[in-house]
Amino acid sequence: MSTMELEAAVGVGQSLDELRQTFRSRRTRSVEWRKAQLRAILKLISDNEDHIFAALQQDLGKHPVETYRDEIGVVVKSANHALSCVEKWMAPKKGQVPLLLFPSKGEVLPEPLGLILIFASWNFPISLALDPVIGAISAGNTVVLKPSELAPACSSFLAKSIPSYLDSKAIKVIEGGPAISEKLLQQKWDKIFFTGGRRVGRIVMSAAAKHLTPVTLELGGKCPVILDSLSDPSDIKVAVKRIAGGKWGPCSGQACIGIDYVLVEDNFASTLIELLKKTIKRFYGENVKNLKNLSRIVNRQHFDRLRNLLEDPKVAASIVHGGSLDENNLIIEPTILLDPPLDAEIMTEEIFGPLLPIITLNNIQESIEFIDSRPKPLVIYAFTKDETFKKQILTETSSGSVVFNDVLIQFLCDSLPFGGVGPSGFGRYHGKYSFDTFSHEKAVLQRSFFPELEARYPPWNDFKMQFIRLGYRFNYLGLLLLFFGLKR
Template sequence: MNQALRNPAAGGIEDVFRRAVALSRAASPTLAERRDRLARLRALVVENETRFAEVISADFGNRSSTETLIAETLFLLAEIKHATKNLSRWMAPKHVATELQYFPAKNKLLPQPLGVVGIIAPWNYPLQLTLAPTIAAIAAGNRVMIKPSELVPHFSALLQKLIADKFDDTELMVTGIDGDISERFAALPFDHLIFTGSTRVGRLVAEAAGRNLTPVTLELGGKSPAIIDRSADIAEAAERIVYGKLMNAGQTCIAPDYVLIARGRADEFVAKANSAVARMFGTSPDNKDYTSIVSDKHYARLEGLVQDAAARGAKIVQAAKPDDPAWKAKRKFPPTFINGATTDMKVMQEEIFGPILPVFACDTTDAAIDHINAHDRPLALYWFGKDDAARDQVLTRTVSGGVTVNDCLFHFVQANQPMGGVGASGIGAYHGEWGFRGLSKMKPVFYRSPFNRLADLYPPYGGKIARLIKLLRFMS
């Protein structure tokens, strides 16, 4: 399949980059041009909705077309609509207050495109996490180059062809996935580089970008906790956590990675969560609503995490019969709960990125907060309960990329909220106007008034400047 996905243009990505840079320096796209590009992108998604779902399923081994529609297509259409509707307001110069000593001068912020934006896309939500930052970059007036993931070759080939059919390669292009393309792409001196993936690879991308002083947006991952307060409805929390965990079979950067719950309630949670699994996905590997793990390597890693936890004394709970060979043959990993997880287990030390949910005993809110704060800041945090004081204690004493209260995932899809990590879970943010601003140069402009006395600051210095400094000191 890789042979079908070739680098575009006779001169390769370096030639496309040079031409895109030249055009970006020559002129900024108008509101009409940006809206036209967004409209073409929307048409591409709408016209090929079924094809995208088919190739993504082929790359994974199985993924429900409904899940792709919910998690990828609908999100993108909403994001394009939001950007198109608000773009004229975002592009307008922003009036900024002028301090009294400079009155009647004026200040403005002028949004301008950065130039050429590079996007290194992941495999887990290949459509959404490729085109969402693309929408922000186009809205901000940039030209865009995308490097897709080699783990989803069918999708990458289709996206490359469809974009080439609707866009000039200096507007928007998709590279190949073969050979040394990743290294060459990361080495280009982009005006901004966006990467979504693991923290380990994100560090390498940031290092490569740093050699060109290229600013980066890194959407990474980590271990996102779900705290179940004593005031929570266990059945309700279990169902919502199971849904958030098992979407895309847990291959989601903001999936709840582990549960923190009072010791005496862990068994009840696991029982109710296991029942929720059976209701949503049944117990058969033939269930077409349940997504496959993307590769044999990823599947083997998940097996190793469960084996390590079992060897260290955890109770392994599964609604399905994991000894059925069809699970592995279809590369579907049985939803698994690790009851009695401890910090020495690998499952509590690394991001899981699969349908395994450790349940870790924490008897107090303080203990849960201390556990979270002893580790890298997570990309997401989830809190379940009815005790507002306990909720606010968690919100104020922990730092994370985002939070959903009494559910999972939904902070991610809010058009007016930024999506991004903090510390090891990421740098920068996008979505809506946050993405527009992050991929624009918000240029400050000062308009001096002819009636301003700034010339009194000029040499030669004397009594006049002393009086002016005294006045400025009083006003400062």
């Protein structure tokens, strides 16, 4: 453990005590506090655009346009949405109460959970840090944000800027590596929100179980594209552009919602490959030393992992485009593989990089069985105009989400929940779903002292049995039963 990590570990307990004290003071529950913090996030982003551009360039080689699209814009959108809706989200919701309990009223009252721990991921180190924080703040919680040490410039930026803009007694950033994460997981939290891989997700869930702490796990998986036959050349052109942008555009394929592989009928595979080659050349260039608009691989470890996938002799034989590597700059050329072995690691583990397997089928209908025979993905992308096939995909597969005729855009929709299912994660967030994730919906039932239903009490008799039977079966008879059951 480094000196910085040792100091951070020592200060964890003190920081958490201060956060709990702040939460007990109840000031984070006010709408004024919540809105002030959301405005502060917007100001933080507005004041520091250039610093964010520089940090993302340093950590991942992201172009400023990609940074704004995937990081800054996402945070601004989410904060503005929460700012405009938080009062409505906080308001109690009326709950339906059985007529048998007349006169009474019920409501559902959202209340903050308390002290929240958020683990951010390195691939989108600003948006995947601040987007969950927006939800936790909107719900009135105190927060510890643990940025990823694999994006050190962004981690440092968040650690230095957040205390200058947000309430430092309610929102804290704790930096560090695995030792600090382990120290944080030993503490008692009211909710843990984790974005990352399955291996660490299991560690988080295991640690949370010791305190019965609820968790949201945003993981990933092998997200497929189903490419159905498209007769219109313009539709094919759009589909290929979206596939290319969705595979290599977001962080060079290092994205949980990025495309992992494409399923296509064998008679269309060669056409698809040629169109992808042309699109890659137009979007990114063709020489690995001079590629533009392409993020680099995050570090040497991940670079070597991806290289090992390609060096499998059976996999290498399936490469039909790309495959070149720039070790000095940690760049891997956009690479297309045709029918690599299905038992190879590239087809059994999440790729998380710029390698795109194309799997051919005799009939596109086989794609459903192909997907169902594997772990549930975070998202299924399907390009088709066949409404019957769309219904088949929806009813015969399971995934965190399904997107027809586009890719990645579901992440930008505040009105839709974002999250996985099974091994791709559980829990959901974005928009109101973020607020709900960090809230407890408390049921409140209020009743008067009169009238009193004597039929609910012993001594029991046949009339009371009939009364109770009818009360459960026919709510609309509640009032009638009430008057007859008062004194029996």
